[in-house]
Amino acid sequence: MLKKTNSYIYQTAFPMPATTKPEIPWKSWQNWKEILQGLYPGKPTFTEVELQQVLSLDDNNHERVMIITGGNSGIGLELIKKITKATNKIRIYVFARNRDSTLRAIENLPQVHYVHLDLADISTVKPAVAQFLTMETRLDIIIHNAGTMHPRQGHFTEQNHEIHLGVNCIGSHLLQHHLNRTIIETSRSHRNCRIIWVSSTSHFWAPRHGLYFPDPNFSFTTPPSALTLYSQSKAINIIQSRLWNMMNHEGGGGGNEEEEEEEERVVCVALCPGYLKTGLSRNLTSVENFFGDMITHDAAWGAYTSLYAAFSPEVDKSGAYVISFGKLGRSRGDFDVDGDGNLENMVRVWRYLDDQIAEYK
Numbered sequence: 038m039l040k041k042t043n044s045y046i047y048q049t050a051f052p053m054p055a056t057t058k059p060e061i062p063w064k065s066w067q068n069w070k071e072i073l074q075g076l077y078p079g080k081p082t083f084t085e086v087e088l089q090q091v092l093s094l095d096d097n098n099h100e101r102v103m104i105i106t107g108g109n110s111g112i113g114l115e116l117i118k119k120i121t122k123a124t125n126k127i128r129i130y131v132f133a134r135n136r137d138s139t140l141r142a143i144e145n146l147p148q149v150h151y152v153h154l155d156l157a158d159i160s161t162v163k164p165a166v167a168q169f170l171t172m173e174t175r176l177d178i179i180i181h182n183a184g185t186m187h188p189r190q191g192h193f194t195e196q197n198h199e200i201h202l203g204v205n206c207i208g209s210h211l212l213q214h215h216l217n218r219t220i221i222e223t224s225r226s227h228r229n230c231r232i233i234w235v236s237s238t239s240h241f242w243a244p245r246h247g248l249y250f251p252d253p254n255f256s257f258t259t260p261p262s263a264l265t266l267y268s269q270s271k272a273i274n275i276i277q278s279r280l281w282n283m284m285n286h287e288g289g290g291g292g293n294e295e296e297e298e299e300e301e302r303v304v305c306v307a308l309c310p311g312y313l314k315t316g317l318s319r320n321l322t323s324v325e326n327f328f329g330d331m332i333t334h335d336a337a338w339g340a341y342t343s344l345y346a347a348f349s350p351e352v353d354k355s356g357a358y359v360i361s362f363g364k365l366g367r368s369r370g371d372f373d374v375d376g377d378g379n380l381e382n383m384v385r386v387w388r389y390l391d392d393q394i395a396e397y398k
């Protein structure tokens with residue numbers, strides 16, 4: 038079975054001390070500040086008004102193309118409403134698994150289109166991109182927004198990956214892989230394309246270095262808490278945002294100015310949208326939801342975090358970590374590329390993801 042094979046390979050290839058559970062690093066004061074910030078995020082800094090200003094400053098006010106995964110509900114749908122209210126110059130493609138709910142959600146929005154994609158079955162990724170490429174030749178922005186948290190059923194994907202890892206990371210890794218050529222091509226004629234990974238503050242509860250290398254799918258280890266599984270996937274989203282440029286430009290710039298210039302044509306960032314009332318918490322217990330309701334905000338506010346990450350001129354460098362409701366924050370230290378040994382571990386995570394999608398490229 039693939040599930041066993043994957044874990045076996047990674048246990049063998051990356052021998053680690055025989056631990057029975059992942060190590061979750063202690064949180065520093067700085068980390069707690071970041072976590073608590075989500076309770077009192079303040080006002081959005083980048084709204085529909087700023088979006089219109091940014092678009093009007095654009096040289097030719099050219100048309101743009103954007104993909105939002107999971108744009109049929111929650112933060113993704115609220116983001117679409119904000120963009121379509123501000124401009125009709127951006128064509129949006131919602132990659133989602135639920136045809137009926139997506140068509141219902143976008144029915145009065147002629148600039149928004151539906152493409153079928155189920156991230157829990159990565160055989161659907163290539164056909165989704167093929168369908169998209171029959172309609173468009175450019176891609177300016179992609180928001181990897183679709184995500185799952187603590188589903189009641191289906192703890193593994195069709196390809197036998199742990200569901201959070203599979204949907205939130207491996208599926209989107211493959212999707213990004215198939216879109217790389219288009220976004221890089223687009224960035225040659227129009228700078229400042231963006232790839233955005235919707236992560237979460239919960240990444241602070243992820244195993245050290247993000248992925249639990251000895252058993253990524255927890256096939257052999259006693260399954261940890263649902264929080265650890267979700268957090269692992271959200272930490273990996275930050276790694277995906279930090280390494281994309283390096284992995285897609287030979288040498289990652291490597292001090293060569295021309296290459297570095299080229300690199301920043303695609304700005305790649307991760308974000309935590311905020312603590313929000315959405316369908317994501319549908320499987321929490323009633324007690325968790327009772328307390329959750331006290332600290333969460335309307336999904337529409339969280340969409341401002343994504344709007345800022347996607348369009349604000351302040352987000353001009355890859356590697357940024359955006360927090361609610363549109364400002365720059367700091368992710369956990371082991372995901373800083375310049376920390377001791379961090380890059381090496383992050384590359385291992387990237388290689389792991391690459392291996393999981395190899396058959397579906």
Ligand SMILES: NC(=O)c1ccc[n+]([C@@H]2O[C@H](COP(=O)([O-])OP(=O)(O)OC[C@H]3O[C@@H](n4cnc5c(N)ncnc54)[C@H](OP(=O)(O)O)[C@@H]3O)[C@@H](O)[C@H]2O)c1
Nearest residue numbers: 107111112135155156157182183184237312313315316317
């Ligand atoms: N809400 C929060 O407080 C919060 C905080 C931090 C981060 N986030 C992140 O924000 C993102 C958006 O979540 P949300 O809060 O807006 O929740 P949501 O309303 O449940 O949206 C999640 C979206 O992901 C889609 N999705 C789930 N599994 C999928 C699959 N296998 N294939 C394709 N699409 C799939 C869902 O589609 P269906 O409608 O078909 O289920 C839905 O459209 C997630 O990545 C989440 O981790 C949320």
